[in-house]
Amino acid sequence: MKPADVALNFGTPSGSPRTSSDFEELNYPHHHTATSNSPTGSLGWTAVPRREEELPLPHYMSEDTARRRVPRAPAVDGGETFVAQDEKHPMDYDVYDDGGKDVYAKMKAARGPVGSGRLRRPPAPPPTTVGELIQQNLEHIPPIIYTLLACWTRFHKIGKSGNVIWDEAHFGKFGSHYLKREFYFDVHPPLGKMLVGLAGLLSGYDGSFDFKSGEAYPEHVPYTAMRVIMATFGVAMVPLGWYTAVELGMSWRACHLVALMVLFDVAWLCISRFILLDSMLLFFTFTTVFCLSKFHNQQYHSFSFDWWMWLAMTGISIGCVTSVKWVGLFVTALVGLYTIEDLWDKFGDLKMPVRDQIRHWGARIGCLIVLPILVYMASFKLHFLILNHSGPGDAQMSSLFQANLVGNDFASNPLDVAFGSKVTLKNMGWGGGLLHSHVQTYPVGSNQQQVTCYHYKDENNDWYITPRWGEPEPDAEGPIRFLQDGDVIRLRHAATTRNLHSHPIPAPVTKLNHEVSCYGNLTIGDEHDYWVVEVVDDIKRGKKNNVDKIHSLTTRLRFRHQVLGCYLRAANAILPQWGFKQVEVSCEKENNPGDVHTYWNVESHWNDRLPRGNTKFYRSPFLRDFWHLNVAMMTSNNALIPDPDKEDILASKPLDWPFLRLGLRMCGWGDNQTKYYLLGTPVIWWAGTTSLVVSLLVLAVYLIRMQRRYADMEPREWDHFIYVGKIAFFGWFLHYFPFMIMGRVTYVHHYLPTLYFSVLMFAHLVDHFVLTSKRFSEKTKWIVFGALSFTIFACFWWFRGLAFGMDGPINEHWGLRWRRSWNIYND
């Protein structure tokens, strides 16, 4: 009964390759059966034939053209692998019966389940013979071949250069830290680097090498194996590209184009072959788009198992990509936009029960917001669990966190702070550092010695707590005077003997605050050196009233300038180059008791006369550390601004990327070195960017023609054109535009995730204009496809040396400088 209805609905023209058996496999979505209990349900069946009569002619046409879009595996036997159109659930019409008046709405509904993207196929019966198995899986043969080719390109001569290439210096080192379990700090989230560490572990590396830039790898570092593991992510990009194209509903030739471009782009190839994060970033970007397109194709099977699975997979993929680099937030934004649009459509569906609405919203919130956050946080949890030893990144974290690291002696600091103690002071704001001073002076304002906040341990962070001028210096024999709330102190910088000082001169960056400097020496000074200690509270002992003496690590303090009444504050304002990009310290005129950037605690504490403490500290709570580290990463990331005084020949501007104006020398350029040059395959980059411009023009032309009521496409065709176009364009835009307004230094490899979307757009437009066009014959399509594939391959072959490594004097490699701005040759 049901299959017959469907068949009638569509009025399948004779000669269709579909057989009726295709329809016998239909599985009906769950919620429709629920609605069939509604009173109109029983009437529905009688309504069907009538509606069928009233359907206007274009309906047939839409099915007809839809068929042309069916992705066809390049099998000999088209009939077997031909994909069934879709499934229908007639209940839509049964519930909604207005006597056939609203033909337009019906057309829309009838069109709906066809959707865009890849059409759903019925599950095949289990194979009985090997032959059948192969028959059924013929469509997987091209991606398998591509994967094998990718293995060759990615692994070929991967260990050729035995030196530390480019950012291997960073990421290799971070991998080592995981193996040694030492805490380090970096601007990128930890997942990618943990995988590097894992790669090291798997290949038997012991973490002892420090990855100095350009240095040769010693015997015991299995760098080739590590690179191979990293490159595996690069290999996986190729089949992912293929299957994404399939899922996006591209014709088989377009799928080949996508796979070829992913396979043959020299920049993707080159960046995947080293111990870098980019191959993982790219891999997870690809999986996110893939899962999204998979999920999209489940849109008419809401709450089915596949639907849930791909939604959850998208969420996990988002979590992974953002845990590798924050650039992953851009692809997250793409998924976000898609979801908003999707939910907006659902919101307008008046026939959908409220319960389903809520389930849809809940599913998205759960899978696309909560799940990624969990993944992201899990990667940090793991990060903290692995790195439980003291290491170079300690000072970025709160004092309590550091105290819990193995190898840190904070816990044995003397507990009670006294006059005469030598201390370091830690700012308790998110991402705060240690109070620091150095001999360099301010070039502006008072020209006195600079005071900054610094994130690394250094003797210049040490301060002595001394009493006011005129009061006796702490007596080595006399009674110990402990520091208490309300005490007035001078802070003497241990290395330069100058005193922490503030005066009514505007601070260099935060101009509305007073400048803080170091002034005088052991004997010279004035009342502007006085600071009043105000206790805020104690993490261990609670409220201020419970705090009698000031304890190191746990007591939260503020320092008020006695004369000016301002508060010592460090709030992530970065000084220019003359201050070594350290954090500005200023004196805030406003008294905001809740401002954590004015909170300080004593971190290291030395005093020979006091007994060494032996406190078991409260563990620093995970969420607090997590947040602290993320703010610190954010701050450091923002501090990576280009130095206007210095020209960085490696850096490039976003405008240089789309048309590949600049490449990047990844290593030393000596004649005896193996040289790698990060440069895309020019035809792929140029074609991709051009296609983006063309897509906008085409969209404008189509919209104007629609406004004038020219029907260029069937609704389904239009939906598909727009859907793929949106994914590609917004994906590109979201990955590209933020770099334009970002202040930080940018490099050409920041464009690599972006490139994927321009590749998709190019394939989509070629697909739209040639490969699925009715205007061109099969022969023309072959010619266009062949020409494009050959160009891509030839161009790759021409430039393959850039990624495989070039030996000998670079100027002897002829013909590589296609644009004059490429600094590939030595002039």
Next chain:
Amino acid sequence: MSGVQDVRQRNKGKGINRDASGPSSAVDYDDHNVAYLPSRSYIESFLNTEEASAAVVAILTIIAFFTRFYKINHPDQVVFDEVHFGKFASYYIRREYYFDVHPPLAKLLFGLAGWFVGYDGHFDFENIGDSYTENHVPYVGLRALPAILGSLTVPIVYAIMKECGYSTIIAAFSAIIILFDNAHVAQSRLILLDATLIFFLSLTMYSYVRFKKLRYQEFSPQWWGWLLATGTFMACTWASKVNGILTVVAVGVAVLIDLWDILDYKKGHSMQYFWKHFIARAAGLIALPLVIYLSVFWVHLAILSNTGPGDAFMSPSFQETLRGNELLMKSHEIRYYDTVTIKHKDTQVYLHSHPERYPLKYDDGRISSQGQQVTGYGHEDSNNQWQIIPTKALPETGRGRIVRHEDVIQLLHVNTGTVLMTHDVASPLMATNEEFTTWPKDDHSRYNDTLFHLRLSDAAPGEAWKSKSGHFRLIHVPTKVAMWSHPTQLPDWAFKQQEINGNKNANEKGAVWYVNEIVDSQDPDLKAKLEEVEMKEPKRLNFFKKFGELQLLMLQHNAGLTASHPYASGPINWPFLLSGISFWTQNEGQKQIYLIGNIIGWWASVGGICIYIGILGADLLARRRGLEPIPDDVRNRLWNSTGFFIIVWAVHYFPFYLMSRQLFIHHYLPSHVASALVAGSVLSFVLSETINTPVSAWGPSVKPRPTTYADHGVKAPVMVAVFAIAMFSLYLFISPLTYGTPGYVHSFQSSLRTMLTHLLTVSCRLTGEQVNARRLLSSWTLHFAAKESGNI
């Protein structure tokens, strides 16, 4: 404003039905206006008569003039950016060339105003706080111009609302937001560009609204008139200040939406008809404004024909068009064996050398060549003289001896008899750059290292090297570095002179030098020429070339204004009035001018925008669920009329987020005007179920529509009156900061009487506590505030 047409279509259909069923009546009821409209209250009908409207606008205008002109002579000192714009007015009067990032119209008007009041342009407006009276500057005349334009903005805002079909009382509401706004008042009373900008912006909006209202009478004379007026005022806005370009964008967006609707097939227009519309707008809104914009620059360049402080920004060929320019007067061709002094373009130091040598070892442990020092020196000195030595055979006399572009030369330091050279030794301060030194001229062992390639900027092959105008780079032949300098001092061993070294990147800005003077020449003619002091006629240069160069420089410098400023603020602060600008302070009497708006007005405006977005958002959501909470015609008014204001607001606001230059709260003032309009229309929506229709003029092809009125009732006048009183009180309260005259508000009770009787009371300073009281938001940074007492 487009969707009004949709309504029209829909209603037309209904109208026809009704016509078929019975005679059409003048008063008709829309489906959506469920109930009969109550007869309008007496007050409302009265207020909306033409006489009442005229009276309202007259009162508003008079108050506007009073607020803007009150004590306009105070302070008699240079305030804030008067430093710039006052100066520019002087330059126009003196006809001296200056350079500024803003287009010239508003400054030209200041020049005109100055000329009008008989100002001779002698004063230079050097520093904030310089006295006008001591220097005899008729500054009141200059300040009167923005005050007049700022006052006129108030009635224009009223008129925009009125033309958009809002009731008198609503129009007055929007006008009051501008009228009693301290920021607008402060900005209009001083020699600043914003009043002019805002005046032209509101005129542009007004013309565009008038133009839109004539859409059913397309191509009629009035239609053309308002189209061209829109274009003209738009060009004036653009030519007044660089952010006027945003007005062009805003109008552009509105026009595109409009054209998109005309293109709609459902409207039944042919493509021919569309193109007619398109061409009309292209002519009125692209061609005409461009012509006006160019003419303003033409006038600007025509007036500024003498040399002035802006010369140095321009290219040599531009400079030579200015009368009395140094390049024009003193630029001569340089010949071999001439002795010259060479200056660094960026830092204006001379290329200098002296017998002292580089120390063997620097502080950081690097080693030098111990050669003779080559430094940059700021003062004239005989050690700055260099002779140009050829590296090729020369003819005895004649033009063959001229030094040309791409020649290879040596430079001989005259006093020590050594030639300039550089080599692969790190410079004293920068390990990456090469050290410059000299070598005895008779020792040929290092001849190659003394060769330099002379590369003139923008030169044709074989062009002669000229003093002053011939900017050049000196490229070392063997190592390809360029002679480069930067404003960093060498240590004491070089007498704190400036470092000169060889930079590998020859395209750096700091590598440009020029010959300052030809000290001695072998050419007898030149000696004569150097003597002569005749006035040369300026050269001529194509206007478009000059315009292009100037325009490019303006853009570059505008983007380059990134230095931090204590009162600069981010765009996010502006709508909420989180920070102001201290314009001027005077310790005597503790007076200050602090640019800050009227919080009630600003928050009402930003609230209006939020409510608007909320209403439309809720309406969209409801419609998505099949509910129609707002009647179609009211909704269309919201989308189209208010939508236009929102476009103007957004276009004048959001681009600032993308700008990295320093930003101030006065950049928000154009948006604030637009937001006041939004607030008015939102108030109208909130108070009334219906709207005043129709507002557009009938056309021949359109059937008359029933007239409906907004039913504000009595509550609207009451609300607006209360609002006006609140605005006025707060305005008075903050006014000491706006006028810089604490005197008359020393007690609040007497203030009103004082204002009304124009009595100038004895100046009495605002105490610290009073200042604190006026600091309504903690983020305002006022001077002379009392110390906060008590901790925490």
